[in-house]
Amino acid sequence: MLKKLTTLSMALLFPVMASAYAPKKEALLVGVGQYKSGEQLPGIGLDIKRMRELLEKRGFHVKVLFNQSATSDNVKSALHSYRNLSSNDTFFFYDSSHGTQVPDLNGDETDGLDEAYVLYDVNDNISSEEGLLIDDQLERLLAYIPAKKVMMVDTCHSGTSYKSFSRNAVTKSKRVASNFKYKSTKGILGAVPKVKELVVLTASSDKQKSIATSEGSLFTEAVYNSWKVEPNITFKGLQQEATKQIANACRRDSDLVPSTPNLYTTNQVFVNTPINDFLQVNINVNPTKYLVEEYLDGLMAQGKVGQLGLKSKNYYNKGEHISLNIDTLGQQGHLYILTSKESENEIDVLYPNPYYQNVNEVWRGKFAFPNASKPFAFQATNNSRGLERTVVYAILSQSVIPELEVSRVGYNKFQSIFKDLNGQSNLKDAVKDILIKRKENHISIAKIVFSVGI
Secondary structure (H helix, E strand, C coil): CCCCCEEEECCCCECCCCCCCCCCEEEEEEECCECCCCCECCCHHHHHHHHHHHHHCCCCEEEEEEHHHCCHHHHHHHHHHHHHCCCCCEEEEEEECEEEEEECCCCCCCCCEEEEEECCCCCCCCCCCCCEEEHHHHHHHHHCCCCEEEEEEECCCCCCECCCCCCCCEECECCCCCCCCCCCCCCCCCCCCCCCCEEEEECCCCCCCCEECCCCCHHHHHHHHHHHHCCCCEHHHHHHHHHHHHHHHHCCCCCCCCCCCEEEECCHHHHHCEHHHHCCCCCCCCCCCCHHHHHHHHHHHCCCCEECEEECCCEECCCCEECEEEEEEEEEEEEEEEEEEHHHCEEEEEECECCECCCCCCEEEEEEECCCCCCEEEECCCCCCCCEEEEEEEEEECCCCHHHCCCCCCCCCCEEECCCCCCHHHHHHHHHHHHHHCHHHCEEEEEEEEEECC
């Protein structure tokens, strides 16, 4: 018996492939900690660093516009560039800066005021829309991005500075001049297109103040802490946790009024969706490229094999231990867990293996694999620069499948089989031959797909 935990990396990940398009995860982070006028907001650089860390770990390509680069023209131009994304992609927009309110010209605000983000090149007294990104303008830009979208905003819309907070806090708000006038109504008047597949989480309501400190903005700090500790937190859960953490931080100073993060979604289903699940790209596999996956999926879709219950998270961080929940649905048999390395024309046998054994060798019922009490674990790996896709199949057979027993004893790592085959057609035929031999003895198959971040 092993005396210490054996951790085996799953060297099972293959490149994301689609018929002609590899899905993307893109993020635009905007932060203004020092304005052209010389005014400063504390901790904004830390806000950007925290959000970048969270997103890069989830496979995002991150573009940052910070301070001098965060002009209104640059931000609008960057948002416009994401129009080339597809509905299979995911887009994340984040802003940490001052916020304000300006007169509403198209009548879509009940209070007569549009919200606006105050960017680097705003004029000193905000007497015009120069340096502002008005919510109607942002909504137009987002409406033409076909991808799923998440927007997190750490700004507020009115307020004054506070001096007594222990971390040198100021509210992230600016007032417009009493003589504010639009230089141009272009991009502000008229109907605003409806945005699809969007989730928005903001630091405060229209009338509240969000707070920046030398150790980072309270809202962003709460998002970072909550999402990092609980990777599978839902949007609603994140809103609740952020609300609680902001309130706790403000209790240290009686002059501060905590903001209440607001959550908006275009589909109510998104409210209780784990954020990591929502951020997944829609990865489509080209069946002419991955013939084994096409064959096994076809067997399941046509009802030619029995069913199993197989669940796992949709997303893992690199190095995280992977757990599978298996339900034999009342059946019993010999268990085999496989993963495709189809870019190399191989299949890896994850179980059976020499490190994890079932004494009876017959599996039945519901169980977690691997069992927490066993000195063994699967560890997620990622050998690419971005998100990697993982496919795992569980097979339950009433008879032993000798061809899949190659890894039971005597190997130091998972054993790849069919290494010497010339291509996908031969690999599919080899798997097909194995299963056809035992179809009369009843084969049950289940499949899961998840992704591993960098």
